[in-house]
Amino acid sequence: MSSVAWHVQFEGAYRADGKGASIWDTFTNNHTVFPGGRTVHKNDTGNVAVDFYHDYKQILLLAKQLSAKQWRVSVSWARIYPQGDGVVNQKGLDYYKEMVDFMVAIGIEPVLTCYHWDLPQALQDRFGGWNSEDIVPIFANYTATLFEALGESVKYWTTINEPKTFCWEGYGSGIHAPGIKEPEQVANCIVNVLKAHAAAVKVFRKVVPGGMIAMNLNAESSLPFDDSSEMDKAAAQRKTDFELGVFADPIYFGQFPDSVRARIPYLPEISPELAKDLKGSFDYFALNHYTSSYARFKHNATCVLGITDYEVGHSNKDGFVIGEEGDSEWLYSVPFGFRMILNYVNDRYRLDWISVTENGFQVKGEDDMALDQVLNDKPRIKYLEDYIKNAxxxxxxxxxxxxxxxxxxxxxxxxxxxxxxxxxxxxxxDRATLKQTLKASARVLANLFQDAGNN
Incomplete structure (x- = not known):
């Protein structure tokens, strides 16, 4: 178990070599105001990020130095198809070919994700992006281009990263691009993600024989607020149904969880044809996990999808805080929750193979620390060591x-x-110079990864 991940949050070069505009380019450069009146912190953009586009060789060599055996890379759709479909931007496609070849040459195995939230703006403008079924054949065409260009060099793939997040926050709360706040669009996004995934996998089976594919699903462990309350236990399960089950259950069981279907009347049905196409479309389970939380029953409580009858918190009925706080309101260190969610997905879906494709921690207040404090990131080290131990x-x-x-x-x-x-x-x-400096956690991980490679 020894890998690191990056994606378009790293890439920068947002209009270089023919890349088109994505919804996140528009969202950040136009300083879009979220519902509630705030914008992206300090009007930051991903225009430069860490400039991986131009500096990927040095960054990959750094990962190699830290004993990484695999590297998870996401493709920017608008770099391949500036308008979402139509004519391929060959410079963009060549960039990913060269990067993958370099990874292979230095002994790092590429793991490729086709979509990580940066929808081409043209598709949002044309038909509403993931709200419309029109996206399905276009996504299948886009992924076919990647499979054909990179399939000989890349064995492990995922179609879509964390659809729960971009459906809920992009089309429900509006705090992510494209900044929409409509529960029905969240429901449509969920179904169209499943259709797009199924369509892409059909192509994958023909183009990349022997390849392995999945979709990255993010999930917390959900604990009952009162562990003696059957209502709270049901609420905790329902939270998992709403956040994980709406994607995983159709893949493995052919239908949405009953608890979700009972509360969301506008959630489209999974047709028999779609259920058939989804069956067997995961060769492994790609799990993103960071934290855990408590859920309690609350009649008519809602989320961005609609009525849930549960509410979420980080303290239980006895006032016990679930773990050490990270630097975001949703993030707490709960190592035992990692072991719980691994057991949950394995028990529920009877899996042959799980890949943990994201796991990490923010040190509380790090942005305001002096550099020597930042580099001595003991809370992150403890988080990673404890989570890896539980895994x-x-x-x-x-x-x-x-x-x-x-x-x-x-x-x-x-x-x-x-x-x-x-x-x-x-x-x-360093944001001014992009100079990179190892934190203490990097050295700890390098040792852990080296040990894993020797066993």
């Missing part, structure tokens, strides 16, 4: 088939609505 226990004791683990992230980078104010990196990046 190992899940494998050794519980027999959960975890085969790979990716830390989010190698470098401090653009963190969506938080701009550059939140830091997941094990390497500090």
């Amino acid at each position: 190992v226990e899940a494998v050794v004791i519980d027999k959960v088939p975890v085969s790979s683990y990716f830390v989010w992230s190698l470098l401090d980078n653009f963190e969506w609505q938080d701009g550059y104010s939140k830091h997941f990196g094990v390497v500090h990046v």
Whole structure:
């Protein structure tokens, strides 16, 4: 278990070599105001980020130095198809070919994600992006281009990263691009993601024989606010149904969870044809996990999708705080929750293989610290050591088939609505110069990864 991850939060070069505009380019450069009146922190953009586009060789060599065996890379759709479809931007496609070839040459295995939230703006303008079924054949065409160009060099793929986040926050709360706040659009986004995934996998099976594909799903462990309350236990399960089950259940069982269908009347049905196409479309389970939370029953409580009958918090009925706070209101260190969610997905979906494709922590207040404090990131070290220990226990004791683990992230980078104010990196990046400096956690990870490689 020894890998690191990056994606378009790193890439920068937002209009270089023919790249088109994405919804995040528009959202940040136009300083879009969220519902509630705030914008991206300090009007930050991903225009430069850590400039991976121009500096990828040095950054990949740094990952190699830190004993990474795999590198998770996401493609910017608008760099391949500036208008979403139509004519391929050959310079963009060549860039990813060269980068993948370099990874292979230095002994790092590429793991490629086709979509990580940066929809070409042209598709949002034409038909509403993920709200419309029109996106399905266009996504299939886009992914076919990637499979054909990179399939000989890349064995492990995912179609779409964290659809729960971009459906909920992009089309429900409006705090992510494209900044829409309509529950029905969240529901449509969910179904169109499933259709797009199924369509892409059909192409994948023909173009990349022997390849492995999944979709990155993010999930917390959900604990009952009162563990003696059957209503709270049901609320905790319902939270998991709403956030994970709406994507995983259709893949494995052919339908949405009953608890979601009972509360969201405008959630489209999974047709028999779609259920058939989704069956077997995960060759492994790609899990992103950061934290855990409590859920309690509350009649008519809502989320951006609609009525849920649960509310979420980080303290239980006894006032016990679930773990050490990170630097975001949603992030707490709950190591035992990692083992719990690994067991949950394995028990529910009867898996052959789980890849943990994101896991990481922000040190509280890091943005305001002096550099020497930033580099001595003991809370991040403790988080990573404790989470990895729980993953190992899940494998050794519980027999959960975890085969790979990716830390989010190698470098401090653009963190969506938080701009550059939140830091997941094990390497500090000076925003003025882009100079990279290893934090203590980077050295700890290098040792852990080296040990894993020797066993």
